[in-house]
Amino acid sequence: MIQAMVGAQEAAAVTARRPLRFACRLLGHPSAALGFVILCVFGVLALSANLVAPFDPNEAHLLDRLSPPTWLSHGGSGYLLGTDQLGRDIFSRIVYGTRVSLLIGLLSVSISMIVGLALGTCAGFYRGWFDALVSRFADLLMAFPYLIFAIGMMAVIGPGFWNLVLALSFKGWVEFFRLVRGETLAQQCREYVEAARAMGASSGRIIGRHILPNIIHTSIVLATLRMGYFIVLEASLSYLGLGVPPRIPAWGSMVADGNEVLFSAWWVSTFPGLAIAALVLAVNLLGEGVREILDPRLRIG
Amino acid sequence: MPRAQEAMRGIVILRRVLATIPLMLGVAVVVFVIMRAIPGDPVDIIIGQGGTATQQELDLLRREFHLDRPLHEQLMLFLGDLSRGDLGLSFVKRRPVASILLEALPATIELAMASLFLSVLFGIPLGIYAAVRQSSLVDRISMAGAFLGISMPPFWLGIVAILLLSVRLGWFPTSGRVSLGVLLEPVTGFYLLDSVLTGNWAALWDVLRHLFLPALTLSVGIMAVVARVMRSSMIEVLRENYVTTARAKGLHERTVVLRHALRNALIPTITVVGLQMGVLLGGNMVVETVFGWPGMGRLVVAAIFSRDYPVIQGGVMLYTFIFVIVNLMVDVLYTYINPRVQL
Numbered sequence A: 001m002i003q004a005m006v007g008a009q010e011a012a013a014v015t016a017r018r019p020l021r022f023a024c025r026l027l028g029h030p031s032a033a034l035g036f037v038i039l040c041v042f043g044v045l046a047l048s049a050n051l052v053a054p055f056d057p058n059e060a061h062l063l064d065r066l067s068p069p070t071w072l073s074h075g076g077s078g079y080l081l082g083t084d085q086l087g088r089d090i091f092s093r094i095v096y097g098t099r100v101s102l103l104i105g106l107l108s109v110s111i112s113m114i115v116g117l118a119l120g121t122c123a124g125f126y127r128g129w130f131d132a133l134v135s136r137f138a139d140l141l142m143a144f145p146y147l148i149f150a151i152g153m154m155a156v157i158g159p160g161f162w163n164l165v166l167a168l169s170f171k172g173w174v175e176f177f178r179l180v181r182g183e184t185l186a187q188q189c190r191e192y193v194e195a196a197r198a199m200g201a202s203s204g205r206i207i208g209r210h211i212l213p214n215i216i217h218t219s220i221v222l223a224t225l226r227m228g229y230f231i232v233l234e235a236s237l238s239y240l241g242l243g244v245p246p247r248i249p250a251w252g253s254m255v256a257d258g259n260e261v262l263f264s265a266w267w268v269s270t271f272p273g274l275a276i277a278a279l280v281l282a283v284n285l286l287g288e289g290v291r292e293i294l295d296p297r298l299r300i301g
Numbered sequence B: 001m002p003r004a005q006e007a008m009r010g011i012v013i014l015r016r017v018l019a020t021i022p023l024m025l026g027v028a029v030v031v032f033v034i035m036r037a038i039p040g041d042p043v044d045i046i047i048g049q050g051g052t053a054t055q056q057e058l059d060l061l062r063r064e065f066h067l068d069r070p071l072h073e074q075l076m077l078f079l080g081d082l083s084r085g086d087l088g089l090s091f092v093k094r095r096p097v098a099s100i101l102l103e104a105l106p107a108t109i110e111l112a113m114a115s116l117f118l119s120v121l122f123g124i125p126l127g128i129y130a131a132v133r134q135s136s137l138v139d140r141i142s143m144a145g146a147f148l149g150i151s152m153p154p155f156w157l158g159i160v161a162i163l164l165l166s167v168r169l170g171w172f173p174t175s176g177r178v179s180l181g182v183l184l185e186p187v188t189g190f191y192l193l194d195s196v197l198t199g200n201w202a203a204l205w206d207v208l209r210h211l212f213l214p215a216l217t218l219s220v221g222i223m224a225v226v227a228r229v230m231r232s233s234m235i236e237v238l239r240e241n242y243v244t245t246a247r248a249k250g251l252h253e254r255t256v257v258l259r260h261a262l263r264n265a266l267i268p269t270i271t272v273v274g275l276q277m278g279v280l281l282g283g284n285m286v287v288e289t290v291f292g293w294p295g296m297g298r299l300v301v302a303a304i305f306s307r308d309y310p311v312i313q314g315g316v317m318l319y320t321f322i323f324v325i326v327n328l329m330v331d332v333l334y335t336y337i338n339p340r341v342q343l
Helices: A002-028 A030-047 A090-126 A128-142 A146-157 A161-188 A191-198 A203-239 A251-259 A267-294 B002-035 B042-050 B055-064 B071-083 B097-132 B137-151 B154-168 B191-197 B201-237 B241-248 B253-291 B296-305 B309-337
Strands: none
Touching: A002 A030, A002 A267, A030 A090, A030 A267, A090 A128, A090 A161, A090 A203, A090 A251, A090 A267, A128 A161, A128 B002, A146 A161, A146 A203, A146 B002, A146 B253, A146 B296, A146 B309, A161 A203, A191 A203, A203 A251, A203 A267, A203 B154, A203 B253, A251 A267, A251 B154, A267 B137, A267 B154, B002 B071, B002 B309, B097 B137, B097 B191, B097 B201, B097 B253, B097 B296, B097 B309, B137 B201, B154 B201, B154 B253, B191 B201, B201 B253, B241 B253, B253 B296, B253 B309, B296 B309
16 A cells, blocks of 8 residues: 555656656647647737737728738738728738637637536546436537537527637536546546545545546547637637627638628638638647647547 | 347347437427526517517417416426427417428438538548558548548638639539529429439439538538548557458458458447537538528528527427437447447
8 A cells, every 4th residue: 555655656746747748748749849839829819919910800991892912913902811891901800810719719628628527526436416417417418419509509698708608618518527537437446546545535635636637638638639629619600690799800700701702702701711720720730749648549539 | 149139139229219218308408498598588589570569469479489387387388399299380480390490301411411421432441541551642641631621610611612613613503402493393302312203314413513512511521530530440450360360361451451350440430420420410500501501500590690599499409309319320330230339
């Protein structure tokens, strides 16, 4: 048992040193590094949108409606990626739209992960009626196709930033819950948990200080892999007009705006869509890298 | 022994089928609860669209939609109606929601089946080839392509496809299920089937041209996932002892891969296809909107803007039931492919 305790202490020490080693390995992984760099660019754009964007995203230049990008042969004057029906600068709107996509992706994944971790560890540790109740509810939510559930929910609660986060995380925690619950069940029979219990540690301490550090990496992997999907979901909802209110520029609703003028002004919907694809690609590249480094055996589609 | 095994399988399948009943009931309750979270009274919404109404008319409407009863009674009435296949009346069209949705269902199923067909048709061979020729140029290109495919939002892919293949090259129509001038006798509502049944080959060609782009758009993401999973599970299976044995017997590599390894490698792929059906049904709604495809998805999206809650509620429920049933079918199929599996 003493050996097991020493083992646990060593494990804790390794966890403490891990972040730095993890960062080094991530940057050494070519595709993950690429994803990380693209993601950083988007992050900087989001933070400094008011400095980078040449125009106010909602400023309408009515004389320059549907002006083509400057670099085209028949390009208009001064709009890098052209303008939309109201003469708003598409580049500026894309820069500001980064905020919505990144924030909603990050927030809904984090909330899903935290809720999944809390419920999953408790359900796996205490079992009993709590586990049965939460597990059945999770099964129920799993029965819904994700986007359809989110669409139904947004239709009821209406558009809005926090409503989007709510609609995405309302079902998002389920996958984390299932993963964490299974891992907790497996960890519970391990010697180090028994050792902690023998030393008189409280349940809360066993969960928080002993089990959690040993299972959290799988949740981190799942979170990075899921974030891209959350961003696509947000964009899809915005595309359908169920995202943030129209005055906030969001990539999905920009693509929808361009739909109406697809045949005359292709740039209106093409560039915001390209931005979505680039961001999701970056997140997915990073996610694959994180998975290969932290947990190569984990199989998440 | 085989007969006992058959009986066991029958019991296992029956148990799985029975388990879906409480699940569907639960789904209905969840949908009911969420739909009751609508701020305000649904009757105000109906009147809001129709103009002014007297108190008497309001009361009549409330009674029609059971809004004068307590909530638990409303739930019981709702479940009772549901068990008879009654999804209520549309606020806007004033017709039964069930018949509105059922009219649009064949279009949705036709699109979903076509994209599933495309994803499996290309995804599985691509995955097998990439696994057998690991690290070859084809492997690298197809896996990079699959990665891109997973990252692209389907609605944008559809728009790019329309721009390039319809507008620029003029190969495909931009929207709809069939051209205006084409006469097609409705038999089943599935236009592909209808045109074959009536022997209308010109219509078949027209329907195929309309179907191709939306189906392709919808299938790209799933095709990518299928190819990736197929590749990794095939690589794993090819390392198994029985594959080495088959090779040692001097069998041709093609026989080893297609007759010995494929069956086991397909198992994870089928699971993933089942899980992807959720993505397929959700993407369906978006892609139908992009291509003006007259299916359930477009109907529900239109209902959101007219705040036609019974249609939204019925649509969400019907999509979910389809998803549950497809997953059930995948599980049953599973027992046939992998006899070791216990549901």
